[in-house]
Amino acid sequence: MLKLENYEAIINKCSHCGYCQATCPVYLEDMLESHVARNRLNLINQVLILKTMPSTPRFREILDRCLLCTNCTQTCSSKVPVDEIIIAARAETGKSTLGGLKSFVMSKMLQQRGLTGLMGKAGSLVQKMGVAAREMPQLASKPFSQIYSGTIPAQGEQRGRVAYFVGCGTNFLYPDTGIATVQVLTRNGWEVVIPAGQVCCGIPAMAEGDLAAAREMVATNLNLFDLDNVDAVITDCTSCGMMIKEKFSKMLNPEDPLQEKAQAWAGKIYEITDFLQQQGLSDRPASLYASFTYHVPCHRGWSPTVVDAPRELLGNLPGAELRELPDPEKCCGAAGTFFMEHRDLSERIRSHRVEQIEASEVQTVITQCPVCRFYLSASLNSQQVTHPVIMLAQAYENVSQE
Numbered sequence: 001m002l003k004l005e006n007y008e009a010i011i012n013k014c015s016h017c018g019y020c021q022a023t024c025p026v027y028l029e030d031m032l033e034s035h036v037a038r039n040r041l042n043l044i045n046q047v048l049i050l051k052t053m054p055s056t057p058r059f060r061e062i063l064d065r066c067l068l069c070t071n072c073t074q075t076c077s078s079k080v081p082v083d084e085i086i087i088a089a090r091a092e093t094g095k096s097t098l099g100g101l102k103s104f105v106m107s108k109m110l111q112q113r114g115l116t117g118l119m120g121k122a123g124s125l126v127q128k129m130g131v132a133a134r135e136m137p138q139l140a141s142k143p144f145s146q147i148y149s150g151t152i153p154a155q156g157e158q159r160g161r162v163a164y165f166v167g168c169g170t171n172f173l174y175p176d177t178g179i180a181t182v183q184v185l186t187r188n189g190w191e192v193v194i195p196a197g198q199v200c201c202g203i204p205a206m207a208e209g210d211l212a213a214a215r216e217m218v219a220t221n222l223n224l225f226d227l228d229n230v231d232a233v234i235t236d237c238t239s240c241g242m243m244i245k246e247k248f249s250k251m252l253n254p255e256d257p258l259q260e261k262a263q264a265w266a267g268k269i270y271e272i273t274d275f276l277q278q279q280g281l282s283d284r285p286a287s288l289y290a291s292f293t294y295h296v297p298c299h300r301g302w303s304p305t306v307v308d309a310p311r312e313l314l315g316n317l318p319g320a321e322l323r324e325l326p327d328p329e330k331c332c333g334a335a336g337t338f339f340m341e342h343r344d345l346s347e348r349i350r351s352h353r354v355e356q357i358e359a360s361e362v363q364t365v366i367t368q369c370p371v372c373r374f375y376l377s378a379s380l381n382s383q384q385v386t387h388p389v390i391m392l393a394q395a396y397e398n399v400s401q402e
């Protein structure tokens with residue numbers, strides 16, 4: 001469980017080596033040692049565990065000014081799960097910087113998929129707070145849940161059966177990702193089951209330190225899926241994938257009867273392009289005719305192959321030209337709702353990424369994170385940002401047109 005007391009021993013494993021400094025997007029902007037993971041850990045230890053220092057507004061600001069990008073966790077030489085310790089500290093200090101709005105979004109909208117009207121209300125509240133309309137994702141005219149549901153049969157000879165976990169980004173903002181996911185899977189012989197009643201994976205609530213709300217969402221989802229009858233659980237979102245693979249089990253008590261199911265999910269979860277690349281395409285797309293680059297999402301550490309898959313699936317198609325960015329894994333600064341609370345910092349982080357993309361002169365940017373997708377789109381004028389599975393689906397369309 002993400003309780004600070006469970007991290008008391010591991011927090012002392014930080015050797016202060018400083019490897020995490022070079023990969024922290026916040027430190028690289030602010031250049032303040034207080035924002036490097038080793039200092040955040042030291043402060044959490046002093047204030048919340050040893051209680052040798054008081055909890056001040058500055059301490060809470062340092063806790064808050066973290067993207068939870070996991071770059072420090074991924075690079076840590078001592079394997080300290082820095083992101084989890086920061087989340088546990090936020091839970092302990094009762095972080096709630098947007099107050100009523102955040103509680104409203106977390107407790108209502110993300111737990112009740114059908115209430116899309118609430119999403120619009122949340123959006124108008126955010127706009128009242130001064131966040132420009134262009135900086136807010138626009139709701140799709142029809143959520144994915146109204147486009148596909150139930151069981152969608154495989155085309156041709158069936159290779160297997162997968163369950164599809166539909167994240168909030170795909171359901172509310174980018175149903176085109178979900179449509180492409182279903183089309184490509186079924187085209188390649190996979191029957192797709194979409195269990196009804198799915199809710200948010202819980203990562204936004206967890207990031208806020210609202211562990212009770214996150215646990216409720218995790219339990220709702222775990223109870224919906226019959227894992228015995230599927231070969232894999234598919235997600236199109238790298239953040240949902242990380243949540244399912246690495247955090248579902250940690251949201252539950254060790255003795256919770258859902259533990260077994262949480263661990264079974266962890267063994268079966270795949271990001272869509274990672275799954276397709278590992279299984280192989282039985283139906284080959286022919287051509288793409290597009291130049292593109294790949295913005296690698298921060299939440300990539302849960303699968304060793306999730307960043308290779310889009311490159312391999314698309315990069316070798318006739319007409320495809322993959323132009324790598326100088327630093328493809330650089331954070332875009334969005335980080336869930338972070339960009340709303342820390343607009344200046346997020347915009348500064350994003351500006352470096354946007355400069356690199358514009359200099360590449362590609363037509364398209366691919367990324368497997370819906371938040372990166374809308375946040376980069378909001379600042380790019382000449383390039384579209386899309387999910388790699390959408391480009392793959394387009395490559396199939398090119399086949400049928402030939």
Ligand code: SF4
Nearest residue numbers: 024066067069070072
């Ligand atoms: S999670 Fe990201 S932003 Fe937070 S301390 Fe680690 S590297 Fe920095």
Ligand code: SF4
Nearest residue numbers: 014015017018020076
């Ligand atoms: S890389 Fe890990 S061990 Fe080294 S300073 Fe950062 S948190 Fe501590």
